[in-house]
Amino acid sequence: MKPHTVSVLVENRAGVLSRVAGMFSRRGFNIESLAVGPCEEPNMSRITIVVNGDDGVIEQVMKQTNKLIDVIKVSDLTERESVERELALIKVAAETGPSRAEILQIADIFRAQVVDVGSKTLVLQVTGDTEKIDALEKLLRQYGIKELVRTGKIALLRGAKTVKSSK
Amino acid sequence: MKTGAKTLIEALQREGVDTIFGYPGGVVLPIYDELYDSSIRHILVRHEQAAAHAADGYARASGRVGVCLATSGPGACNLVTGIATAYMDSIPVVALTGQVPTGLLGNDAFQESDITGITMPVTKHNYLVKDAADLDRVVQEAFYIARTGRPGPVLIDLPKDVSTGQVLEGTPVPGTVSLRGYQPTYQGHVRQIDKALDLIAGAERPLVYAGGGVVLSEASAELLEFVETAAVPVTTTLMGLGAVPGDHPLNLGMLGMHGTQSANYAVTECDLLIAVGVRFDDRVTGKIETFAPNAAVIHIDIDPAEIGKNKKVDVPIVGDVKAVLQALLRRMQKRGDTANWVARTGAWKAQYPLRYRDDDRLRPQYVVEQLSDLLKGEGIVVSEVGQNQMWTALYYCFRKPRTWITSGGLGTMGYGFPAAIGAHYARPDMPVVDVAGDGSFQMNIQELGTVAQYQIPVKVVILNNMYLGMVRQWQELFYDRRYSYTELPPVDFVKIANAYRIEGITVEEKAGVREALETALATDGPFVLDFRVEREENVFPMVPAGAAINEMIGVRQP
Numbered sequence: 008m009k010p011h012t013v014s015v016l017v018e019n020r021a022g023v024l025s026r027v028a029g030m031f032s033r034r035g036f037n038i039e040s041l042a043v044g045p046c047e048e049p050n051m052s053r054i055t056i057v058v059n060g061d062d063g064v065i066e067q068v069m070k071q072t073n074k075l076i077d078v079i080k081v082s083d084l085t086e087r088e089s090v091e092r093e094l095a096l097i098k099v100a101a102e103t104g105p106s107r108a109e110i111l112q113i114a115d116i117f118r119a120q121v122v123d124v125g126s127k128t129l130v131l132q133v134t135g136d137t138e139k140i141d142a143l144e145k146l147l148r149q150y151g152i153k154e155l156v157r158t159g160k161i162a163l164l165r166g167a168k169t170v171k172s173s174k
Numbered sequence: 175m176k177t178g179a180k181t182l183i184e185a186l187q188r189e190g191v192d193t194i195f196g197y198p199g200g201v202v203l204p205i206y207d208e209l210y211d212s213s214i215r216h217i218l219v220r221h222e223q224a225a226a227h228a229a230d231g232y233a234r235a236s237g238r239v240g241v242c243l244a245t246s247g248p249g250a251c252n253l254v255t256g257i258a259t260a261y262m263d264s265i266p267v268v269a270l271t272g273q274v275p276t277g278l279l280g281n282d283a284f285q286e287s288d289i290t291g292i293t294m295p296v297t298k299h300n301y302l303v304k305d306a307a308d309l310d311r312v313v314q315e316a317f318y319i320a321r322t323g324r325p326g327p328v329l330i331d332l333p334k335d336v337s338t339g340q341v342l343e344g345t346p347v348p349g350t351v352s353l354r355g356y357q358p359t360y361q362g363h364v365r366q367i368d369k370a371l372d373l374i375a376g377a378e379r380p381l382v383y384a385g386g387g388v389v390l391s392e393a394s395a396e397l398l399e400f401v402e403t404a405a406v407p408v409t410t411t412l413m414g415l416g417a418v419p420g421d422h423p424l425n426l427g428m429l430g431m432h433g434t435q436s437a438n439y440a441v442t443e444c445d446l447l448i449a450v451g452v453r454f455d456d457r458v459t460g461k462i463e464t465f466a467p468n469a470a471v472i473h474i475d476i477d478p479a480e481i482g483k484n485k486k487v488d489v490p491i492v493g494d495v496k497a498v499l500q501a502l503l504r505r506m507q508k509r510g511d512t513a514n515w516v517a518r519t520g521a522w523k524a525q526y527p528l529r530y531r532d533d534d535r536l537r538p539q540y541v542v543e544q545l546s547d548l549l550k551g552e553g554i555v556v557s558e559v560g561q562n563q564m565w566t567a568l569y570y571c572f573r574k575p576r577t578w579i580t581s582g583g584l585g586t587m588g589y590g591f592p593a594a595i596g597a598h599y600a601r602p603d604m605p606v607v608d609v610a611g612d613g614s615f616q617m618n619i620q621e622l623g624t625v626a627q628y629q630i631p632v633k634v635v636i637l638n639n640m641y642l643g644m645v646r647q648w649q650e651l652f653y654d655r656r657y658s659y660t661e662l663p664p665v666d667f668v669k670i671a672n673a674y675r676i677e678g679i680t681v682e683e684k685a686g687v688r689e690a691l692e693t694a695l696a697t698d699g700p701f702v703l704d705f706r707v708e709r710e711e712n713v714f715p716m717v718p719a720g721a722a723i724n725e726m727i728g729v730r731q732p
Contacts, residue, residue: 017355018354018355021302022290022291022294022302025291025294026294029294029295030295033295063482066482067479067483070478070479071479073478073479074477074479075355076298076299076319076353076355076356077299077355078355079354079355
């Protein structure tokens, strides 16, 4: 059992996300994260799904997803060279004084950006792989995380290879 | 300009639709008004569920797409069981539903339901049409998706303002369907086919396990030729009955939970399992670890997702069953030496025939046997779900595909009677008999109104044991005979039939069975036969849930 990153190219139509997500839940596939948005072609979208399961489960995930009429292409990026990123916004308690300085220092090390400064809080924006964001979150927890949001993972193959409609 | 409703009707006619099963309501009035003048026949059912089942029965009997129509909200929701039934058995159906006007969508308007959302898990695909200009394309795509690849139901939801909307007269219809996300594979991969042939040539104890996919792909002739050419015994699933003649010497009958001893022993002992158009359903395999434990597995199916889903497969062949069997036959050079194995399976068949106590009591198996003897395979037999279904599967000799219509995957009680109505319109030349239980028949008994109105010559054979028989059987065997809510009070079905002006006969003795069946079959219109059978008769053989399929109860042990 390990997380697989699956890239799904779909028709950009109403209800497609619901078809894909509904199929996952109804067949008991465990979604770890899901990110969706437009892609390079105007009438298509790309969904990146991180799903947990053994080889048999992942094989079914791929086949059942591919069966949906609105799904154009499904690829498992896990075993292939790929770039994976997610983005998080973290609102952390930062009273003036030493803690605020420490937070800024940590942000710097993680190459996180400060995107909002309040009198009692800072909002940090960080991108990276899941582990990096986990690590930052863990460090910031001691100061008090007020709110946190993560995008879910997105991924692309490295080099010239693409996940495109072969049809 | 023409209305969306007219555009819809014309699009349906282009798809060759001659019959629609439906029920009118507020938002489908524009469609009904257009139907009034059209050449399409509309059959008014008494409940929308029956419309869906009738469309499904029509599709199964004819091989064409069945069509049903319902209004929005409750009408659409009532179709769901029928759509799910078709989905589980891969039956091509197009369901048309009315919807509130687009401006009211999502407002909880009167008789609104999110039917595309509701049916997403039970349709192959569905559409909510928002613009009348899309109707031609959507209808064409829906029929294409329903009947190609692995067939299945497709729903089209039609808001009222789309039906009343205006479409430019003479708008060109898209010539061919082009869906980049949907490209079924029909031809099997040649290398896989050769690998399969190698296994077949080397096998000493091969067995064909054939299912509904053979019927759906019209591959019966190819299957029979394959079985005879390669000299391989064959067992069929419930859905595959009739794909091979029931009385063929190589046919071991049905396998699985209520399979024959010879079929279940053959699965357990075979060294090569050739699975054709099947999905390794749990009612077939029993405990999956002990299903065909010593066999290499070849699996032929048009749906790649079925391959390896339940059982590990050695040679997967994705493709249309008919095309793949043709390729196998074309490329076959050598067959295995199966003489001993064929003799062995044949000996099992002789040694362990299906049997029941054939005394002077009125037993359900006897009724089915007599029906089989009378129809001689020249009729369509539909069943409900439960004991009646299994007795029919076991004791009726199916000789041709599309002469057996039953809800296999979903196991829908109340399916048979409306499906029989659909089967009649698909094959008006054939007698159609619905074998029912008293429980199942009461689930859609209101369709007596439909068969009476149109004088549909469907014969209903009720095996009346005043129980929910199959559930009672399980309670007898596994719940210490505690018959919790499975007893049904006596019903005079003939009187109910008479109230609808339908003829009927009640039969309480074995001696009257043959004559009653003959009378019903000789009558032009509908007919109801109420057979008061032995109340606690059981379906055997039976594999208890969770057991291996060679561990049957109710049989003579080897």
